[in-house]
């Protein structure tokens with residue numbers, strides 16, 4: 001995709017010359033005055049502005065252009081500006097650079113100088129953006145490699161290699177801490193978009209308004225107190241990948257907007273009318289049952305079909321526990337280096353202890369446990385992991401009642417009460433997940449034919465208030 005240059009100059013001949021010079025390598029937009037420049041900037045993704053300093057309403061006063069340069073730097077700090085000065089106006093050009101202009105060239109135009117200046121400025125800007133992105137990626141990515149030699153991990157890597165090159169939207173499923181974000185990064189790195197940004201957003205951690213404004217950006221004045229235009233993630237990730245973690249947490253209003261972007265490839269900033277086209281690959285992840293969300297009406301079915309064009313399942317650690325020694329040693333080396341300790345490997349008994357645990361929090365929990373043990377290790381030796389008490393069967397093998405009873409603080413508690421509490425919790429959860437409709441909640445619990453009567457009986461028994469007609 002060609003990058004876009006906006007030429008702001010009131011002289012038609014100059015604009016035409018610049019367009020002819022640039023059109024083979026860039027998409028060129030033109031503006032003859034500042035209003036037209038504002039309109040072009042709010043309606044398009046602009047990668048660089050070429051700004052003449054001598055502009056109407058006072059073409060003899062370079063202050064007009066200087067003022068606009070300052071406004072651009074403050075409202076669109078991500079867009080580089082190259083200024084055009086008159087002949088022999090070096091002092092003016094230097095002043096413009098102090099205000100943030102990336103570079104300058106003079107009139108009359110020397111075609112080679114103009115082209116070189118613009119190419120160089122564009123490249124320097126994109127290089128800086130790439131470095132910023134790499135720096136961010138390094139900071140957020142504690143471990144860049146998807147480790148594991150088990151059949152499950154090899155299959156996962158093969159799917160990533162196969163899917164990475166396709167433009168399709170991907171839905172990554174898996175329990176918490178299994179490596180869904182890492183898989184999304186790997187997909188991006190192996191795709192033709194790898195030279196562009198990868199932006200990860202946790203949808204469950206943000207309010208509706210914040211999420212909407214961060215995704216789509218906003219215009220100056222869109223809300224009270226907003227003095228600057230802000231580009232949203234859809235624009236900032238231009239050419240790259242947007243990863244929506246915990247997509248089930250998207251509020252319905254944002255789901256509608258997201259669907260529109262996926263269908264039309266276009267969106268508008270909040271408070272703006274201009275249509276902006278998006279060139280972003282979307283990857284989503286969920287640890288929740290999205291189908292159940294769709295059935296319950298809290299996730300749009302049309303969006304669901306759009307986002308799970310390709311699906312990747314990341315297995316929980318207990319299903320590839322044979323990778324644990326490899327993962328544990330790699331994490332140990334990293335955490336030890338972080339703490340300035342020299343611990344090179346775990347002893348066999350410690351590894352056995354780690355392998356016997358069920359790891360409900362998966363690789364993230366493993367990282368946390370190892371970090372804790374490294375911090376506490378005396379004499380650079382990890383002898384045992386105190387927080388993992390004894391052998392534990394994989395959680396899939398234990399019924400929820402047993403797990404729940406294990407967590408009770410007083411082992412002498414009467415079983416009858418424990419069972420009643422558990423039953424009440426289940427009924428409450430079923431109602432919560434099914435819009436407080438008794439019949440639906442009863443079916444969700446597997447009560448079959450007389451679901452509603454059974455739920456009515458249980459609600460009476462536990463004094464749970466639900467509207468009668470539900």
Ligand SMILES: Nc1ncnc2c1ncn2[C@@H]1O[C@H](COP(=O)(O)OP(=O)(O)OP(=O)(O)O)[C@@H](O)[C@H]1O
Pocket residue numbers: 141142143144145146147148174175176177178179180181182183245287327363364367
């Ligand atoms: N196979 C793996 N090899 C190396 N590191 C891994 C692997 N799987 C996960 N990790 C590491 O575990 C941590 C958690 O991974 P990540 O954040 O990708 O999980 P997640 O499934 O997205 O979690 P959540 O559901 O909580 O968002 C990260 O530090 C990641 O680098």
